[in-house]
Amino acid sequence: MDYDAMFKGALEALKKEGNYRIFAELEREAGAFPKAISHAAATPEEVTVWCSNDYLGMGQHPAVIDAMCETARACGTGAGGTRNISGNTHQHALLEAELADLHGKERALLFTSGYVSNWAALSTLGSRLPNAVILSDEKNHASMIEGIRHSRAGKVIWRHNDPEDLDAKLSDLPKEATPIVAFESVYSMDGDICPMEEIVEVAEKHGAMTYLDEVHAVGMYGPRGGGVSEERGLADRITLIEGTLGKAFGVVGGYITGSEALCDFIRSFASGFIFTTALPPAVAAAAQVSVAHLKRSEMERMRQRAQVKKLRARLDAMGIPHLPNDSHIIPVMIQDPVKCRMLADILMQDFGIYVQPINYPTVPKGTERLRFTPGPLHSDDDIDHLVRALETLWRQCALARAVA
Numbered sequence: 001m002d003y004d005a006m007f008k009g010a011l012e013a014l015k016k017e018g019n020y021r022i023f024a025e026l027e028r029e030a031g032a033f034p035k036a037i038s039h040a041a042a043t044p045e046e047v048t049v050w051c052s053n054d055y056l057g058m059g060q061h062p063a064v065i066d067a068m069c070e071t072a073r074a075c076g077t078g079a080g081g082t083r084n085i086s087g088n089t090h091q092h093a094l095l096e097a098e099l100a101d102l103h104g105k106e107r108a109l110l111f112t113s114g115y116v117s118n119w120a121a122l123s124t125l126g127s128r129l130p131n132a133v134i135l136s137d138e139k140n141h142a143s144m145i146e147g148i149r150h151s152r153a154g155k156v157i158w159r160h161n162d163p164e165d166l167d168a169k170l171s172d173l174p175k176e177a178t179p180i181v182a183f184e185s186v187y188s189m190d191g192d193i194c195p196m197e198e199i200v201e202v203a204e205k206h207g208a209m210t211y212l213d214e215v216h217a218v219g220m221y222g223p224r225g226g227g228v229s230e231e232r233g234l235a236d237r238i239t240l241i242e243g244t245l246g247k248a249f250g251v252v253g254g255y256i257t258g259s260e261a262l263c264d265f266i267r268s269f270a271s272g273f274i275f276t277t278a279l280p281p282a283v284a285a286a287a288q289v290s291v292a293h294l295k296r297s298e299m300e301r302m303r304q305r306a307q308v309k310k311l312r313a314r315l316d317a318m319g320i321p322h323l324p325n326d327s328h329i330i331p332v333m334i335q336d337p338v339k340c341r342m343l344a345d346i347l348m349q350d351f352g353i354y355v356q357p358i359n360y361p362t363v364p365k366g367t368e369r370l371r372f373t374p375g376p377l378h379s380d381d382d383i384d385h386l387v388r389a390l391e392t393l394w395r396q397c398a399l400a401r402a403v404a
Helices: 003-017 062-075 090-102 114-128 142-151 163-171 196-205 260-269 281-296 299-318 337-351 380-396
Strands: 026-028 035-038 046-049 107-111 132-137 154-158 178-184 209-213 240-244 254-258 330-333 369-372
Touching: 026 046, 046 380, 062 281, 090 107, 090 254, 090 281, 107 114, 107 260, 114 132, 114 142, 114 178, 114 209, 114 240, 114 254, 114 260, 132 142, 132 163, 142 178, 154 163, 163 178, 163 196, 178 196, 196 209, 254 260, 299 330, 299 380, 337 369, 337 380
Parallel strands: 132 154, 132 178, 178 209, 209 240
Antiparallel strands: 026 035, 035 046, 107 254, 240 254, 330 369
């Protein structure tokens, strides 16, 4: 059996479809973000990163860097094992307390990534709660889908951001069911924000547990960066809030927050927590400093929103089609995987602009896009350069314009 031939055949099919992923080899320089050094051939040496999920540039913040370096020097690098064996440190405890406070919850629990926190928490709840049925928004992230699948619990898909459909689906459940409503605040590919209050009210009407993924909102929304649930005053009505340390907080890791009993339940039964080496203490220390800083500082969020507003206005003025939404994510729609890859390559090679094409399976076929995430460290000159580059490409490639 020629296994390599099978692998190569599948990869060739991906390439023909335009869905083969190519990684850019970049080197970030502390203090220079969003500029980065490119090690790829046929590109400028310095490029501007326009698709980072380090939304506020906190991975470059001097206090965050200092906390990581100082803790590594003091404690070493790795945690030394799982939290259950030898990897439970003071830095983990401090970070969990910071996160619990951020969301106004009794407790928090750390994981190695946001993907793992969703997978572990949902799979544990679905498999351990009696007669569990997880009602999942149809556009939920792959990590949530995998957690639900792994749980082998009952699953019901409700229409995206549609509380009325959720209400109907909950009404159809048998009386003995334990319903868990799983949804996100900010959906990362379209950038839309859920009607959170209406969803919570429907869940409360049916006595359902609410599971909220805030990974693209923590640090970004609310007076202390607690996410959309804090911004709308709903955090205390949501059973479990899940987040990440790898986006607006600029480090790495995931977490859940909730009641003491809920977090202890997940800690005690989730294989994705029990059998995984803990985050390095230096990472936990850096994340704790980042979370604490964004609780106090509005400067990063205000600057970021100003740059988002500027870029949207410039795109509108040129007729560059982008999805309207109320978030910080700007999806410029291409709707063709080959063109999407080509445009990203030209932007990188000719203009020093780095943005990755978003193709299937991340988004449905026919909805391919370039996803821009302006941050507080993008200058007005950066925006001008990006806009000029896009205008050039739209003109040269005769791409469709948005209708005013």
